Amino acid sequence: QVELVESGGGVVQSGRSLRLACAASGFTFSSYGMHWVRQAPGKGLEWVAVISSDGSDKYYADSVKGRFTISRDNSKDTLYLYMNSLRAEDTAMYYCAGGSGYCNSWGQGTLVTVSS
Amino acid sequence: DIVVTQSPDSLSVSLGERATINCKSSQSVLYSSDNKNYLAWYQQKPGQPPKLLIYWASTRESGVPDRFSGSGSGTDFTLTISGLQAEDVAVYYCQEYYSVPYTFGQGTKVEIK
Numbered sequence: 001q002v003e004l005v006e007s008g009g010g011v012v013q014s015g016r017s018l019r020l021a022c023a024a025s026g027f028t029f030s031s032y033g034m035h036w037v038r039q040a041p042g043k044g045l046e047w048v049a050v051i052s053s054d055g056s057d058k059y060y061a062d063s064v065k066g067r068f069t070i071s072r073d074n075s076k077d078t079l080y081l082y083m084n085s086l087r088a089e090d091t092a093m094y095y096c097a098g099g100s101g102y103c104n105s106w107g108q109g110t111l112v113t114v115s116s
Numbered sequence: 117d118i119v120v121t122q123s124p125d126s127l128s129v130s131l132g133e134r135a136t137i138n139c140k141s142s143q144s145v146l147y148s149s150d151n152k153n154y155l156a157w158y159q160q161k162p163g164q165p166p167k168l169l170i171y172w173a174s175t176r177e178s179g180v181p182d183r184f185s186g187s188g189s190g191t192d193f194t195l196t197i198s199g200l201q202a203e204d205v206a207v208y209y210c211q212e213y214y215s216v217p218y219t220f221g222q223g224t225k226v227e228i229k
Contacts, residue, residue: 035218037166044223045158045166045209050216059216062117095165101213102156104177106165 002026002105004096009110012086022079022096022107030054030074033100036081038092039109046092049081053100064090086114118142118212122221128229135197137224139210144190147214154214157186157195160223161206169208170195202228 008020022034036048049060049070058070069082079096091114097103119142129135145154153173158166168177170186173193183198197204205228210221 037220044207045160045211045220047211047218047220050218061217097166101154101218102168102171102211103158103166104168104171106167108165 002098004098004105004107006094006096006107006110009094009112011113011115014087014114014116016086017082017084018086018112020081020083020094020096020110020112022081024077024079024096024098027098027105029072029077032098034070034072034079035097035099035103036068036070036079037095037097037103037106038090038112039095040089040092043092048094050100051079083112086112088114088116090114117217118145118215118219120210120212120219120221122208122210122224124224125222126225126227128227129197129200130229131202132199133229135200135204135226137195137208137210137226139188139193139195139221141191141193141212141214145212145214146190153189153193154212155186155188155193156211156213157184158209158211159204159206160209166209197226200226200228 003025005023035050051070071080093109095109098105123138155173157170160166174186207223
């Protein structure tokens with residue numbers, strides 16, 4: 001069955017960097033676009049970024065553009081999110097999700113807390 | 117950017133009754149070349165990740181009970197839960213995937229009356 005497992009979250013100081021990873025299994029990873037979606041504590045869902053199946057196309061929310069980078073390694077079935085210049089407002093649960101448009105599979109999420 | 121607005125923010129429905137959630141996009145998400153509405157619905161229960169319920173505005177994801185249905189076209193959409201069950205207590209989100217950024221609605225919390 002499809003499984004997405006995020007890792008790399010934790011507590012980080014404002015202005016620092018963090019790399020999230022999402023290990024995929026149970027499907028042909030290289031055939032699907034992938035997303036990062038985040039959810040601040042007690043708040044709704046916020047779409048963060050999407051990457052095409054071959055990694056050639058990447059799009060970002062305005063709130064993270066220029067600070068976050070989405071990438072993937074299809075040889076390792078892994079999705080990444082590189083987060084730089086972190087701010088308090090980036091504190092959230094970060095989910096990876098599979099799908100080129102709608103998200104039909106989701107991981108359990110990894111929590112990122114940015115402290116000042 | 118497309119703005120997606122849900123209504124109401126919350127609703128209380130008796131067991132077995134119908135729950136209706138509305139979703140409105142600031143511009144049409146109907147793609148003329150394939151005549152598909154690029155709109156999805158998700159369910160999120162406390163402490164869990166979201167789960168896809170509906171895509172293309174009205175196509176039910178495999179395994180989703182048929183009491184969940186989606187309708188609408190263009191800019192106005194509806195998620196209907198026909199015969200609310202206790203396990204349907206959750207927050208429901210719509211999302212457009214017509215153009216990036218793929219915006220979510222703010223969510224609608226469904227509770228039992």
